[in-house]
Amino acid sequence: MAASPDDARPTSNGNRSKPVRNTQYMIAPAGPGISAQTLAEQLSQLGNILWTHDQRGVSGPPIAIVRMPDEAAAALRRSTAGSLIIEPDSHLRAASFAGPGAAFIPAAATMTALGPDLKVTIRIVSETGAPVEQANVRLIGEQASTQGQTDRDGNVDLTLRDEVPETIAAIFVNACSGHWGLWQQQPNIEANAVNTLTLRPLPLPDRLDWGGEAMRFDQIPDHCRGADIKIALIDSGVATSHRQLAGIKHGIDARSGEDRSWSKDITGHGTPCAGIINAAARADHGIRGYAPESELHVYKLPLDARCSDLIAALDDCLQNGIDVACVGVGCERGSALVEQHMAMAKQQGVSIIAAAGNSGQGVLFPACSPHVMAVGAIGRMGSFPDDSPQAAQAAAATAAAGGLFVPPFSCRGSELDLCAPGVAIMTCQSPDGYAVCDGTSLAAAHVAALAALILADHGDFKGSFIAKDAHRVERLFQILKDTAQPIGHPWQTGVGLPDAARALGIWSDQRPLAMPLNAGLRQMRSAIRQLDRIPFGASRAMMFEPPRGPANVTRLPLNPAPLAFRTAGAGTATVHELRAAMALAGLAEGP
Incomplete structure (x- = not known):
């Protein structure tokens, strides 16, 4: 990944250095009447203007992308009294290729080191024995995790700190293409040896993927x-x-x-x-x-x-x-x-x-x-x-x-x-x-x-x-x-x-998917216990809090009229109904 434009650089002040954090900001007029040229001239003394949106012929008010110290951005907010929108140009991250869940990722190490670093070599091959190149391999230990990508010979060298082979909890392998990935718990991994793992081939289906059918x-x-x-x-x-x-x-x-x-x-x-x-x-x-x-x-x-x-x-x-x-x-x-x-x-x-x-x-x-x-x-x-x-x-x-x-x-x-x-x-x-x-x-x-x-x-x-x-x-x-x-x-x-x-x-026969009222007790308890554990909103404080909520829709009758789902005689249970049923059965959730 390219280096982040946000950085911290020291400035000399006698014998002491104070870090100056440069952050990338988006700056735009809060109202009409300011051209891109006027905006650029106003900001030219405050930071490095990377580009402005008017250079792309975009619609709407001009936006300047500026790299500047945080202190300068704060001062600009105070001096412009709300006439400019000034906000960090936040990084975006991809929403795909999810890695192992949090349950598999160890917390920061708190134990005494078990010994020297654990160095292992993993070799990934197909069922025919051919090496699998560019497979992502991740080792999960009790204290740490590490990952790497296989070379053209299917090999990757990994180092885990504060671990021994017996403390490796899991290994995850994801092939670039052509194979199923692999997950092993408590894998038999040897140090100072080549550990070979075989991936299943990925046969192409003769009909739609499960998602298309669902x-x-x-x-x-x-x-x-x-x-x-x-x-x-x-x-x-x-x-x-x-x-x-x-x-x-x-x-x-x-x-x-x-x-x-x-x-x-x-x-x-x-x-x-x-x-x-x-x-x-x-x-x-x-x-x-x-x-x-x-x-x-x-x-x-x-x-x-x-x-x-x-x-x-x-x-x-x-x-x-x-x-x-x-x-x-x-x-x-x-x-x-x-x-x-x-x-x-x-x-x-x-x-x-x-x-x-x-x-x-x-x-x-x-x-x-x-x-x-x-x-x-x-x-x-x-x-x-x-x-x-x-x-x-x-x-x-x-x-x-x-x-x-x-x-x-x-x-x-x-x-x-x-x-x-x-x-x-x-x-x-x-x-x-x-x-x-x-x-x-x-x-x-x-x-x-x-x-x-x-x-x-x-x-x-x-x-x-x-x-x-x-x-x-x-x-x-x-x-x-x-x-x-x-x-x-x-x-x-x-x-x-x-x-x-x-x-x-x-019109066609519906595939019943609604949760029946006789859903398993374990499923009911699991769903109910999670209701109060889901965090709301972003985890970081926002300078701008966007309006949140499900997408707005036009409330009109559907045309053609919506069809009733067939649920094979089973009703659809809400959480309130589940709680009531559990209480009547003496199965209410404990403290």
């Missing part, structure tokens, strides 16, 4: 393919070298504005999402995009992406007439300037669907905004091997209905709108392979694809809501939410799992 993409007509709908993927780029993604022709680097680098994805984060949305179908396997005839526009974010890059991408969405923007990144600190540009995008008919985040805490920004649809992740039991990293996520998960579960990494809170498949998703991977991926960005991609189908084929968007405005966005969000199947507590799953067939008004 959302009932398999129940919609073949002509529902998202034609004429423009989807923006705001992520790390897309590897158009992949045979199923070669048809993607539109993209730009969100920071530099150049139009070439977007077609490469060195982190492999955006490519899986593009596969879910737009991958062309093939006759030899079932992996395909759910909106393959949509026009995908790729907005590549750099490795050190910040909120200013997200603003640039959103403004490009307006210029290109985007219908749906899928955002796979987020941060804990809110941004008034990003909020302004998201509101502007909504007013022009851009429906923003964002990953809730992978920290397992409160819903990240921008997903927590009421202008945005926030999507969390779910998994399904039986969709992965018992010794895979996904099995580790399931072991620490919260059970939901129908064999589904909420993985511990998925962010949660009252701002969550929907949940969608985001564990063990088989999809395209850079440069031309296939991988099993996890994360809320994959869940958001599923919902973005369904949104494109609704906009393309639902009657409302050929009539009353054809105009690209905020009413169109809210109507789309209402259809997505009102036709979803409830599967768990709203703080963990939003209103539920989207149903493609029902959202498009197609």
Whole structure:
């Protein structure tokens, strides 16, 4: 990752040095009447102006990206008396490829060192004995953890401090593509030796991935393919070298504005999402995009992406007439300037669907905004091997209905709108392979694809809501939410799992997913005990507290009328009903 522009440098003061922290800020006028040139002149003496948004021809008030000492920023706030919006240009982090849960990561070491550093060599091979290159290997000890990536011979050398082979608690292996990952508890690891581990091959399915079936993409007509709908993927780029993604022709680097680098994805984060949305179908396997005839526009974010890059991408969405923007990144600190540009995008008919985040805490920004649809992740039991990293996520998960579960990494809170498949998703991977991926960005991609189908084929968007405005966005969000199947507590799953067939008004037998009233006592207790443990909001103090909450929707009757779900005679239990039932049975939760 590129070095952070935020740094601390000492300044000499006699024989003493005082560190000066330089932070990257976004600065914009709070009202009209100030040009970009005037703003730049006003700020030129205070810090290093990296660039201004007017250089990209963006809409809205000018924004200057400035690197300056924190003290200078504080002084500028005082001197301008609210005439300028001054906020840190926060880093964004990807919402995919979730690592081991917190239960597997050791706390800081508190014990006396056990001896010299433990040095081990791990060799990763396929079932044929061929080395697996670029596999990520993570060792978890009682006191520390370490990770590395295998070389062309499949080897990686790792060092653990304050550990011996007997204290290694777990090992996680994730292949770049072509193989299932591996999870072993209490692995038999030897020091000063080559420890060989074998990965299972990843056979390509002959039908839709489990996520497509769970959302009932398999129940919609073949002509529902998202034609004429423009989807923006705001992520790390897309590897158009992949045979199923070669048809993607539109993209730009969100920071530099150049139009070439977007077609490469060195982190492999955006490519899986593009596969879910737009991958062309093939006759030899079932992996395909759910909106393959949509026009995908790729907005590549750099490795050190910040909120200013997200603003640039959103403004490009307006210029290109985007219908749906899928955002796979987020941060804990809110941004008034990003909020302004998201509101502007909504007013022009851009429906923003964002990953809730992978920290397992409160819903990240921008997903927590009421202008945005926030999507969390779910998994399904039986969709992965018992010794895979996904099995580790399931072991620490919260059970939901129908064999589904909420993985511990998925962010949660009252701002969550929907949940969608985001564990063990088989999809395209850079440069031309296939991988099993996890994360809320994959869940958001599923919902973005369904949104494109609704906009393309639902009657409302050929009539009353054809105009690209905020009413169109809210109507789309209402259809997505009102036709979803409830599967768990709203703080963990939003209103539920989207149903493609029902959202498009197609009658077919419903797959019952609602939690029956005879749910297991263990599931009831687990759900209830977690209600008061979910942290609300961001974990860091905010200079700007964005409005939070689920996405705003247009409250109108659905057309066609929503269909009743068949629950095989089982009702749907709320938390209050569960508590009442447990109390009557003498099973109320203890202190």
